[in-house]
Amino acid sequence: MNRTLRFVGVRLAGMIAVLLVVSFGTFAVFYLLPTDPALMSCGKPCTPENLAVAREFMGFDKPWIQQYFDFLGAIFTGRTFGTGATAIVCPAPCFGYSFQQNESVLALIGDRLPVTVSLAVGAAVIWLVAGIAAGVASALRRGRFTDRAAMTVTLAGVSAPAYLVGLLGILLFGFTLDVVPVSGYVPLAQSPVDWAWHLVLPWLVLAFINAAVYARLSRGQMLEVLGEDFIRTARAAGLPERTVIGKYALRNVLLPVVTVFAIDLGTLLGGAVITERVFALPGLGGLLVDAVHQVDLPLLMGVSLFAAFFVVLANFVVDVLYGVLDPRARVS
Amino acid sequence: MTDALLALRDVSIRFGDVETVRDVAFDVHPGEVVTLVGESGSGKSVTALSLLGLLPDTATVEGSALLSGHDLYTVDSRTLRAVRGGEIGMVFQEPMSALNPVFRIGTQLVDAVRAHRKVSRREARQRARELLELVELDAARVLRSYPHELSGGQLQRVVIAAALVHEPALLIADEPTTALDMTVQAGILRLLRSLRDRLGTAILLVTHDMGVVADIADRVVVLRDGRVVEQNTVTGLFQAPQAEYTRELLDSVLSLGSGPATVRETEAAAPLVTVTDLAVTYRVGGGAPPVRAVDGVSLTIGADEVLGLVGESGSGKSTISSVLTGLVSPSAGSVQVGGVDLTRANRRQWREVRRQIGIVFQNPASALNPRATIGASIAEPLVVHGERGDHGARVAELLTAVRLDPGWSGRYPHELSGGQRQRVGIARALALRPRLLIADEPTSALDVSVQASVLELLAGLQRELAFACLFISHDLAVIERVADRVAVLHRGKVVEEGPVAAVLGAPAQDYTRRLVAAAPVADPVRQRERREASRALSS
Numbered sequence: 001m002n003r004t005l006r007f008v009g010v011r012l013a014g015m016i017a018v019l020l021v022v023s024f025g026t027f028a029v030f031y032l033l034p035t036d037p038a039l040m041s042c043g044k045p046c047t048p049e050n051l052a053v054a055r056e057f058m059g060f061d062k063p064w065i066q067q068y069f070d071f072l073g074a075i076f077t078g079r080t081f082g083t084g085a086t087a088i089v090c091p092a093p094c095f096g097y098s099f100q101q102n103e104s105v106l107a108l109i110g111d112r113l114p115v116t117v118s119l120a121v122g123a124a125v126i127w128l129v130a131g132i133a134a135g136v137a138s139a140l141r142r143g144r145f146t147d148r149a150a151m152t153v154t155l156a157g158v159s160a161p162a163y164l165v166g167l168l169g170i171l172l173f174g175f176t177l178d179v180v181p182v183s184g185y186v187p188l189a190q191s192p193v194d195w196a197w198h199l200v201l202p203w204l205v206l207a208f209i210n211a212a213v214y215a216r217l218s219r220g221q222m223l224e225v226l227g228e229d230f231i232r233t234a235r236a237a238g239l240p241e242r243t244v245i246g247k248y249a250l251r252n253v254l255l256p257v258v259t260v261f262a263i264d265l266g267t268l269l270g271g272a273v274i275t276e277r278v279f280a281l282p283g284l285g286g287l288l289v290d291a292v293h294q295v296d297l298p299l300l301m302g303v304s305l306f307a308a309f310f311v312v313l314a315n316f317v318v319d320v321l322y323g324v325l326d327p328r329a330r331v332s
Numbered sequence: 333m334t335d336a337l338l339a340l341r342d343v344s345i346r347f348g349d350v351e352t353v354r355d356v357a358f359d360v361h362p363g364e365v366v367t368l369v370g371e372s373g374s375g376k377s378v379t380a381l382s383l384l385g386l387l388p389d390t391a392t393v394e395g396s397a398l399l400s401g402h403d404l405y406t407v408d409s410r411t412l413r414a415v416r417g418g419e420i421g422m423v424f425q426e427p428m429s430a431l432n433p434v435f436r437i438g439t440q441l442v443d444a445v446r447a448h449r450k451v452s453r454r455e456a457r458q459r460a461r462e463l464l465e466l467v468e469l470d471a472a473r474v475l476r477s478y479p480h481e482l483s484g485g486q487l488q489r490v491v492i493a494a495a496l497v498h499e500p501a502l503l504i505a506d507e508p509t510t511a512l513d514m515t516v517q518a519g520i521l522r523l524l525r526s527l528r529d530r531l532g533t534a535i536l537l538v539t540h541d542m543g544v545v546a547d548i549a550d551r552v553v554v555l556r557d558g559r560v561v562e563q564n565t566v567t568g569l570f571q572a573p574q575a576e577y578t579r580e581l582l583d584s585v586l587s588l589g590s591g592p593a594t595v596r597e598t599e600a601a602a603p604l605v606t607v608t609d610l611a612v613t614y615r616v617g618g619g620a621p622p623v624r625a626v627d628g629v630s631l632t633i634g635a636d637e638v639l640g641l642v643g644e645s646g647s648g649k650s651t652i653s654s655v656l657t658g659l660v661s662p663s664a665g666s667v668q669v670g671g672v673d674l675t676r677a678n679r680r681q682w683r684e685v686r687r688q689i690g691i692v693f694q695n696p697a698s699a700l701n702p703r704a705t706i707g708a709s710i711a712e713p714l715v716v717h718g719e720r721g722d723h724g725a726r727v728a729e730l731l732t733a734v735r736l737d738p739g740w741s742g743r744y745p746h747e748l749s750g751g752q753r754q755r756v757g758i759a760r761a762l763a764l765r766p767r768l769l770i771a772d773e774p775t776s777a778l779d780v781s782v783q784a785s786v787l788e789l790l791a792g793l794q795r796e797l798a799f800a801c802l803f804i805s806h807d808l809a810v811i812e813r814v815a816d817r818v819a820v821l822h823r824g825k826v827v828e829e830g831p832v833a834a835v836l837g838a839p840a841q842d843y844t845r846r847l848v849a850a851a852p853v854a855d856p857v858r859q860r861e862r863r864e865a866s867r868a869l870s871s
Contacts, residue, residue: 229429236384236424237444237494238417247443251434326434327478 011319015312022308030297031064057082058099096298105302115185116283120268122199123206128261131214139222157212166205166278173201183280202279221253255326259318266314270307337362337501337534343395345378352378353558365528365535367545370555371779376538380506384422385412418448421495425507427487431479437490438475444494463493467523485516499531506538513644518850521547542585543852546859554578566856584784585854586809603632604767604800610665612651625651627824636798640815642805647821649804653770657689658682670767687717690761694773696753700745706756707741713763730759734789751782769801775810787813808851812836820844845869
């Protein structure tokens with residue numbers, strides 16, 4: 001137990017170190033860009049005096065390394081921009097302030113996060129179950145019709161671009177068949193049924209694209225595992241085939257699948273830019289694109305950092321989960 | 333004679349157009365140990381696997397295999413499942429991979445129990461505990477363990493326990509001791525024998541090892557190219573073999589105490605290799621103490637001497653050879669090859685040392701690049717070390733030296749048999765005229781009939797070219813045949829060292845004595861005596 005705690009502790013420390021490196025890198029890249037964020041808020045006409053005031057107000061007048069430490073400090077202590085009546089307060093934890101949207105970055109992300117999480121988690125569950133099921137079924141009927149059909153469909157899934165699948169989905173299910181809504185988002189708290197109903201199509205589109213990889217991965221893995229000695233031992237002991245496949249083989253198939261899954265999900269939580277756009281879902285991906293268009297550096301920085309956080313978190317989860325699934329990987 | 337428990341008649345097995353088993357027929361009676369013996373490709377494992385329907389879908393089986401009345405080849409899947417693990421238990425060759433790595437032993441045994449009996453998990457666990465005790469394991473600990481936490485011998489006992497769950501009338505064991513160390517093998521064979529005595533289980537044992545046959549069999553079925561060439565009682569087989577092939581097979585078997593062991597006077601010149609107080613430790617991480625793979629070993633190898641290095645898995649044999657080739661750095665001690673201290677050698681000196689060392693590996697199938705011709709493989713050391721001159725002529729010379737047709741240099745490894753591939757491996761090792769040849773289990777992957785000729789070739793070349801040789805093996809009979817001196821390794825230490833005849837003939841140390849006692853001899857009468865002597869030794 002102590003060892004497990006130590007393992008988790010070391011991993012968490014590593015995670016924080018990675019996030020620091022990522023934040024520093026992101027900060028350096030964005031703040032060394034040849035754009036002046038103050039220009040955006042300087043008003044028209046932008047006199048040099050106004051620009052200097054705006055810079056000072058936003059803190060852009062300081063050396064960028066100083067700005068980085070201000071940014072880090074604000075996460076713990078909060079931050080106040082300007083003084084007196086015009087001051088803007090960004091309470092801790094402050095991940096920056098978008099002067100263009102007059103809102104703290106954290107609040108903006110907080111608004112969009114439920115949409116992205118709903119989209120990503122729902123789709124992930126579907127593609128994981130469907131992908132593994134298709135892969136296992138293909139492996140068990142190797143070379144036969146089921147196998148060929150499933151592999152052809154997944155080939156389409158792997159190679160089709162997201163926007164094409166999305167638009168075809170909208171065309172077919174939204175307009176021609178008119179069975180599901182094609183855009184918009186209803187919060188879960190408002191109406192769970194509407195929430196799910198509005199997300200069905202985006203879920204399926206994302207799942208279709210991603211399931212393909214999982215189907216192929218689990219097919220290959222299952223074929224390999226079925227050739228292992230321990231499967232023969234299980235059969236020779238007279239275990240029913242459903243136990244041999246569903247328990248003895250499947251657990252071994254899941255090992256590599258879990259690794260890929262957690263990282264895919266982590267990446268997706270940073271925002272599914274194209275799918276969100278196609279279905280007009282107000283998620284993190286959209287926020288990121290807007291931030292890029294408007295050169296909203298604090299927002300860009302915040303969203304990037306969150307995306308990185310999810311990927312790092314996913315890696316951490318993989319490490320822990322792998323230990324649960326594979327006793328050989330446990331710290332002994 | 334009682335009715336047969338299992339009766340095979342006219343059994344033929346084909347994979348596509350290739351017939352691997354043809355018209356095989358034999359019986360197994362209750363409580364009897366029948367061994368199915370033959371070399372690789374003789375169809376012995378295929379025959380055994382066919383009985384439980386464990387062959388791949390590509391196999392077609394004809395004929396009949398009657399087990400207490402019903403034909404195993406035509407039963408429906410429900411009955412087959414009842415037979416598997418119910419009437420027939422099966423034990424496999426590789427205990428390390430025979431159990432599922434991600435489930436505890438307890439879970440796997442409980443599943444095996446519940447596959448045939450409608451009992452609660454608790455009752456099934458109780459049964460699993462009894463079985464583990466039956467195979468002489470610490471039941472409480474093993475139930476909670478994962479496969480990677482147990483040794484090969486322990487795992488094989490677990491596999492045997494799993495095969496005995498429902499007290500089958502017949503146990504099929506496919507090379508159950510081939511992957512295990514000698515002393516562990518002796519324990520497993522003793523266990524199988526006692527199970528037969530206590531439970532009356534008939535055993536069909538597949539093996540290539542005549543020593544194992546002599547140790548355990550009541551009757552023997554000899555297979556060659558998928559056909560039965562001889563059926564005999566074990567004493568009949570060893571004393572008066574009927575088939576020519578059986579005679580050849582028995583003649584090529586090396587048994588301890590049957591080798592020539594000619595004492596060669598080696599000159600007391602300065603040794604080529606001097607290893608002094610060598611220690612190698614591996615860090616394992618996770619806060620565990622480092623493993624001392626080699627722990628204070630001192631050895632010398634004379635300039636034209638064959639030193640046999642013998643020991644069980646994990647004794648440090650291969651680590652020592654890796655130190656000599658520079659693949660592993662020693663943690664302490666010194667190693668000198670031809671006057672160069674390897675612990676202080678610079679890159680240029682290392683290159684020179686490596687040129688003087690040739691290596692023959694255990695598995696010729698994986699030690700040769702499958703996409704390179706054997707000529708290219710043999711010439712590779714010449715190319716790497718920038719040798720000038722006609723490589724083609726040297727390759728032809730080497731092929732002749734290992735008694736292969738020099739015209740074969742354009743062939744690929746897959747066109748050669750195992751023994752021929754190992755000859756290529758030897759030719760490659762000798763390409764640079766090394767002063768030291770390291771042979772790491774060079775015959776372990778070969779059939780017995782091939783093993784003898786490869787050993788003879790190596791010994792002949794050594795006499796002719798007078799190189800020093802470090803010959804690593806777990807097989808005492810092989811060491812006895814080729815080595816001048818022998819060093820016995822146990823847990824990283826040399827426990828005994830000296831001339832072969834002295835060490836193996838009259839071992840001074842307890843461990844060596846146990847090792848010698850555990851090596852089965854291909855003679856049922858002598859083996860029985862040795863077994864009894866060995867029991868006296870361990871008690």
